[in-house]
Structures are given as C-alpha cells and as structure tokens.
Amino acid sequence: MIPNVLELAKTFIVGALPPGGVAVDGTVGNGYDTVFLAEQVGAEGRVYGFDIQDEALERTRSLLEAMELTERVTLVHASHALLTDFLPPDVTFHAGMFNLGYLPHGDKTIITQRESTLTALDQTFARLVKGGVLTIVIYPGHEGGNDEAEAVVAWAKNFPPEQAKVVWYQPLNSRRPAPSLVALQKRGQSVV
Ligand SMILES: C[S@@+](CC[C@H](N)C(=O)[O-])C[C@H]1O[C@@H](n2cnc3c(N)ncnc32)[C@H](O)[C@@H]1O
Numbered sequence: 001m002i003p004n005v006l007e008l009a010k011t012f013i014v015g016a017l018p019p020g021g022v023a024v025d026g027t028v029g030n031g032y033d034t035v036f037l038a039e040q041v042g043a044e045g046r047v048y049g050f051d052i053q054d055e056a057l058e059r060t061r062s063l064l065e066a067m068e069l070t071e072r073v074t075l076v077h078a079s080h081a082l083l084t085d086f087l088p089p090d091v092t093f094h095a096g097m098f099n100l101g102y103l104p105h106g107d108k109t110i111i112t113q114r115e116s117t118l119t120a121l122d123q124t125f126a127r128l129v130k131g132g133v134l135t136i137v138i139y140p141g142h143e144g145g146n147d148e149a150e151a152v153v154a155w156a157k158n159f160p161p162e163q164a165k166v167v168w169y170q171p172l173n174s175r176r177p178a179p180s181l182v183a184l185q186k187r188g189q190s191v192v
Helices: 005-016 032-041 054-066 080-086 114-126 145-157
Strands: 022-025 046-051 073-077 093-099 128-138 164-169 180-186
Touching (some): 005 032, 005 180, 022 032, 032 046, 032 054, 032 073, 032 093, 046 080, 054 073, 080 114, 114 128, 128 145
Parallel strands (some): 022 046, 022 093, 046 073, 093 128
Antiparallel strands (some): 128 180, 164 180
C-alpha cells in the first residue's frame, strides 16, 4: 500500500517515539495529531502542543478529555516560534510533528507563516535526540501556502547531511496542488 503523507509521517514517528518518550506537536489544530502522539508516548510520556488559536486548543482539550489523555499533554497557547521561551532547556524530543496551513473547519485566514515556521523547525530540530524524527506536512494550495512550502523544502534541502537524513515525499500526478511530506531524522544512534 502506498501511504498518504500523513500516514507516512505517522509511520516515521512510530519508529522514533518510544513509550515514555517526549514529542512536540507544533500545530495542534483539531488535536488529531496530538492524540496520536499522546497514545504513542503512553502514560509515562509527554506531549507538548502549540497553537495560536483558542478554538484549536479548546477542540483539542475536549478530544483529549474524551479519550482520557489529558494528563500526558501540555497545551501551550502560543506560536511555535516561541518554543524555546516556553519549554525549559532540558526538554528534548524523540519526535516533532508539524501539519502546516489553516485550522480545518476554522478561520482559513489564520495560517502558519514562513518565517515563524522556519524558526520553530530550527528550534525543534535543535532539541531532537539522536535518531529523533521531525515531520512537516506542507500545503501549497491556499494563499501563502506555496511560498511557505517552498521555504520549508529549501530549508530541508540545505540541511547539512552529516546532521540529518532528509526526505521529501509527494504525489506526482495530482490534479490540484497536493500536500507533501518533508521528514528529517537526526543522525546518531536510534532510540528504538
Ligand atoms: C492544519 S492545522 C493542524 C492540524 C492538526 N495537527 C490536527 O491534527 O488537526 C494548522 C494549525 O496551525 C495553527 N497555527 C498557525 N500558526 C501557528 C503558529 N505560529 N504557531 C502554532 N500554531 C499555529 C493554526 O491555528 C491551525 O490550528
């Protein structure tokens, strides 16, 4: 089976995120990725989730409560670009997930922005453990999305190969601008 971008992102994450591990969801949105990460880390692990919208955090809080996962998740109402300001320096990640763009079923004018996204990706990569994985689903379809998607791809392409294995996965024959996946794995001994 050829997975879609989100399925492949999750496969990469599963390979790097052990029970008891730590993950960051850089774009909490409706909370589906946060729930996935919380299930992966188990009761002993921790997930940090960032979003700038109250609406997204409220939806995610409700979902986590319904699934009894609240205890293992810290939700932060702030831009992912401020990750370093909000998390103590000793917090490192086995995995980071970014799903860019706008909140589905929300305000489509509030979108992730190229500069803050790149800042957040740098900060997240810096805190990855060796073998840790960072996945970024990029959307070229909305206004501003293509600009951001190109910037993320350029950022990833220029990554020093001795620091990370970097891949880009995308549909080739889509009729519309389709999401694609950029993924990085920090070089070093794998943790799982
Ligand atoms: C495509 S949605 C994320 C989907 C989500 N991961 C899920 O599972 O439902 C993108 C989210 O990024 C959020 N966002 C936009 N700019 C942000 C920023 N600077 N920092 C953190 N989140 C941001 C939006 O508010 C939106 O909720």
